[in-house]
Amino acid sequence: MSPLLQGVVMILIGLSGCIGYFYVSNFVLDKIIFPPKLDDQGRNINRANLVRPWLFLLPALLLLSLYLIYPVVGSFYRSLFNRANTEFVGLANYGALWNDSGFRTALYNNFLWVLVVPAASTFMGLLVAQLTDKLSWGNVAKSLIFMPMAISFVGASLIWRFVYAVDPNIGIINALRDTVGLSPMDPLQLPFWNNFFLMVILVWIQTGFAMVILSAALRGIPEDTIEAAVIDGAKPRQIFFRIKVPQIKGTIMVVWTTITITVLKVFDIVYAMTGGNFKTEILPSYMMDYMFRDDGRATAVAFVIMILVLPVMIWNISNARKEMR
Amino acid sequence: MAGLKLTNVAKTYGGSVEVLKDINLDIQQGELIVFVGPSGCGKSTLLRMIAGLEKISDGALEIDGQLVNDVPPAQRGIAMVFQSYALYPHMTVRDNMAFALKIAKKPKDEINTIVEKTAEMLQLTPYLDRLPKALSGGQRQRVAIGRSIVRDPKVYLFDEPLSNLDAALRVATRIEIARLKERMPDRTMIYVTHDQVEAMTLASRIVVLANKGIAQVGTPLELYETPQNEFVAQFIGSPSMNLLRGEIIGTGAQTRIKLLDGRYILSDVPTTEEDLGLTVNVGIRPEDFVLSDENGAYCGTVDITEALGEVTLVYFKVDTLADGAEPIVAKLPGVQKDLRGTRVCLTAAPEKVHVFHEGQSLLYRNR
Ligand SMILES: Nc1ncnc2c1ncn2[C@@H]1O[C@H](COP(=O)(O)OP(=O)(O)OP(=O)(O)O)[C@@H](O)[C@H]1O
Ligand SMILES: [Mg+2]
Numbered sequence: 001m002s003p004l005l006q007g008v009v010m011i012l013i014g015l016s017g018c019i020g021y022f023y024v025s026n027f028v029l030d031k032i033i034f035p036p037k038l039d040d041q042g043r044n045i046n047r048a049n050l051v052r053p054w055l056f057l058l059p060a061l062l063l064l065s066l067y068l069i070y071p072v073v074g075s076f077y078r079s080l081f082n083r084a085n086t087e088f089v090g091l092a093n094y095g096a097l098w099n100d101s102g103f104r105t106a107l108y109n110n111f112l113w114v115l116v117v118p119a120a121s122t123f124m125g126l127l128v129a130q131l132t133d134k135l136s137w138g139n140v141a142k143s144l145i146f147m148p149m150a151i152s153f154v155g156a157s158l159i160w161r162f163v164y165a166v167d168p169n170i171g172i173i174n175a176l177r178d179t180v181g182l183s184p185m186d187p188l189q190l191p192f193w194n195n196f197f198l199m200v201i202l203v204w205i206q207t208g209f210a211m212v213i214l215s216a217a218l219r220g221i222p223e224d225t226i227e228a229a230v231i232d233g234a235k236p237r238q239i240f241f242r243i244k245v246p247q248i249k250g251t252i253m254v255v256w257t258t259i260t261i262t263v264l265k266v267f268d269i270v271y272a273m274t275g276g277n278f279k280t281e282i283l284p285s286y287m288m289d290y291m292f293r294d295d296g297r298a299t300a301v302a303f304v305i306m307i308l309v310l311p312v313m314i315w316n317i318s319n320a321r322k323e324m325r
Numbered sequence: 326m327a328g329l330k331l332t333n334v335a336k337t338y339g340g341s342v343e344v345l346k347d348i349n350l351d352i353q354q355g356e357l358i359v360f361v362g363p364s365g366c367g368k369s370t371l372l373r374m375i376a377g378l379e380k381i382s383d384g385a386l387e388i389d390g391q392l393v394n395d396v397p398p399a400q401r402g403i404a405m406v407f408q409s410y411a412l413y414p415h416m417t418v419r420d421n422m423a424f425a426l427k428i429a430k431k432p433k434d435e436i437n438t439i440v441e442k443t444a445e446m447l448q449l450t451p452y453l454d455r456l457p458k459a460l461s462g463g464q465r466q467r468v469a470i471g472r473s474i475v476r477d478p479k480v481y482l483f484d485e486p487l488s489n490l491d492a493a494l495r496v497a498t499r500i501e502i503a504r505l506k507e508r509m510p511d512r513t514m515i516y517v518t519h520d521q522v523e524a525m526t527l528a529s530r531i532v533v534l535a536n537k538g539i540a541q542v543g544t545p546l547e548l549y550e551t552p553q554n555e556f557v558a559q560f561i562g563s564p565s566m567n568l569l570r571g572e573i574i575g576t577g578a579q580t581r582i583k584l585l586d587g588r589y590i591l592s593d594v595p596t597t598e599e600d601l602g603l604t605v606n607v608g609i610r611p612e613d614f615v616l617s618d619e620n621g622a623y624c625g626t627v628d629i630t631e632a633l634g635e636v637t638l639v640y641f642k643v644d645t646l647a648d649g650a651e652p653i654v655a656k657l658p659g660v661q662k663d664l665r666g667t668r669v670c671l672t673a674a675p676e677k678v679h680v681f682h683e684g685q686s687l688l689y690r691n692r
Binding site: 222224225227228229230231232233234235238242243246247249 | 376377378397398399400403404405407409411412413414415416424425428429472476
């Protein structure tokens with residue numbers, strides 16, 4: 001059987017399996033467990049309606065726990081063992097992390113990333129969304145700014161390697177230095193600042209995301225509140241900061257936290273640009289350094305990252321839910 | 326003198342869609358002008374042009390004797406109350422009212438005093454620290470009004486401010502606005518509505534807009550008693566004025582008109598001999614009809630009656646009219662039982678009979 005046919009058959013089997021599950025389970029619930037018999041018709045229909053959501057959610061819940069909860073528990077368990085997975089070491093891996101200056105650098109850098117990237121991306125996104133709003137060619141500008149979203153992080157890194165290239169004939173930074181007579185240098189080796197050069201790449205990518213969401217939010221602001229502000233004498237800048245921004249505060253928070261979560265997961269940029277050298281390590285790339293070499297350590301880092309993401313995630317979800325109401 | 330003067334004002338959208346043209350209007354300080362007209366005739370557009378939210382395509386707008394075509398809204402000395410209230414949803418009632426004053430950089434104590442005084446006046450004091458979403462529709466409307474009062478503008482603009490309120494609240498708020506106007510006799514107000522009762526009760530003068538222009542300007546009673554054209558005649562008053570074809574057969578200080586069914590009616594509208602034989606529309610308001618004997622102007626069979634308590638609406642078909650023709654409506658006092666299906670004759674006093682030729686009132690043409 002050709003692989004194509006095989007795929008189609010599998011899709012059909014999967015689909016009919018799903019439909020079959022919902023149909024049969026629904027049938028069993030309605031006709032066998034709680035049949036709407038004459039005497040307690042209403043009560044049985046209500047009962048069946050209470051059970052039904054759980055019945056339909058069951059496959060999803062099972063799969064989620066299999067692929068989400070189990071790995072979390074499994075990772076934590078693995079992080080309690082030594083490198084060869086032969087000896088139980090308790091929290092020793094975590095202790096070792098804390099004492100490793102490389103880990104502390106990664107933690108510190110990650111802190112910088114979380115501070116700078118979401119703020120910069122959201123701010124730029126908001127700015128672009130506002131500036132292109134009433135422009136006739138605004139949509140063209142927006143498409144261009146959104147485009148980096150479609151590029152993988154590694155691809156983006158490759159593009160920016162050209163920007164940061166040492167050769168003044170390639171890298172724009174060194175080309176600029178060259179025209180004013182300065183000798184070429186490697187921006188990625190500039191201590192401390194090289195972190196920011198890497199962040200620029202993620203900001204470049206995420207601005208498009210922030211712009212799209214915030215531009216939709218700006219459009220959703222009732223026009224007459226803006227007209228009322230115009231009549232009240234507010235200048236464009238006051239309208240933007242005192243009327244528009246407060247009205248889309250919820251969306252801004254959602255965008256901000258979503259980007260924060262992305263930041264805590266990105267390792268590709270650091271990995272592709274500096275490989276974590278020159279003190280540019282962040283937690284995910286630090287984890288990658290240990291993966292396959294010392295899985296005990298790597299899973300410990302993974303767990304630390306999860307602990308850091310979790311509160312942001314919960315906050316993000318609660319914000320998003322508030323927005324939807 | 327905070328009057329408004331509109332000279333040949335016009336509005337075109339995108340260079341080709343003409344919405345308003347040749348609007349000429351002179352508004353004195355302290356007047357309460359009401360714009361009425363059918364939906365889509367440009368009432369809001371005209372108001373927004375006065376506010377400065379919409380560019381004036383042609384003509385001149387003067388406020389206080391100053392050309393303000395290109396003056397930004399905030400410097401025109403106007404305030405506007407929107408149909409949808411347009412409150413700032415993220416600000417408390419207090420901040421909503423204080424916003425304009427804060428923008429104008431007034432001192433804090435002064436802002437507080439003004440806001441609290443205004444809130445007191447509008448009975449909003451208990452709600453000062455609430456957000457708009459925690460207010461009822463009527464309260465929101467009062468905040469919107471309060472927001473315009475604190476700025477103490479020369480001209481207030483209202484765009485259908487009551488249309489989102491229920492009937493009872495609408496009456497109460499209408500009276501509120503009338504009181505507000507009384508308290509500020511030297512402030513000019515322009516009020517858009519398509520509720521006739523609002524227009525009739527509030528206005529010092531009504532501007533009827535239709536067909537891209539002004540159909541008539543006048544006091545409510547002028548519009549009711551002496552409409553210049555059929556449009557105004559039918560627009561003001563409820564149910565609408567009846568219009569019936571006829572021919573002038575006698576002229577002079579009183580005009581004698583022969584109706585289609587061969588009967589005659591007299592009108593106090595004066596005519597000249599040239600008008601003899603003119604085909605006209607005779608207009609009679611439902612409430613001006615009185616029951617009469619067989620010599621009445623209109624005789625016919627009663628089709629439907631609607632008892633409203635203090636009056637009864639009687640719809641009837643005139644004998645000679647074709648079946649498809651609109652029935653004639655009469656508003657008779659009190660409860661009229663058992664009229665349905667019977668034959669009645671109605672007539673009207675000569676001074677209540679309007680005469681229109683080609684849509685225009687002969688009264689105005691001959692004056
Ligand atoms: N941006 C626009 N482009 C083209 N035509 C417009 C535009 N805005 C309004 N119009 C037209 O102008 C006309 C007047 O609109 P306007 O809102 O002033 O009506 P209105 O008298 O206030 O009606 P309503 O009683 O329903 O509020 C309408 O026919 C509308 O279609
Ligand atoms: Mg309107």
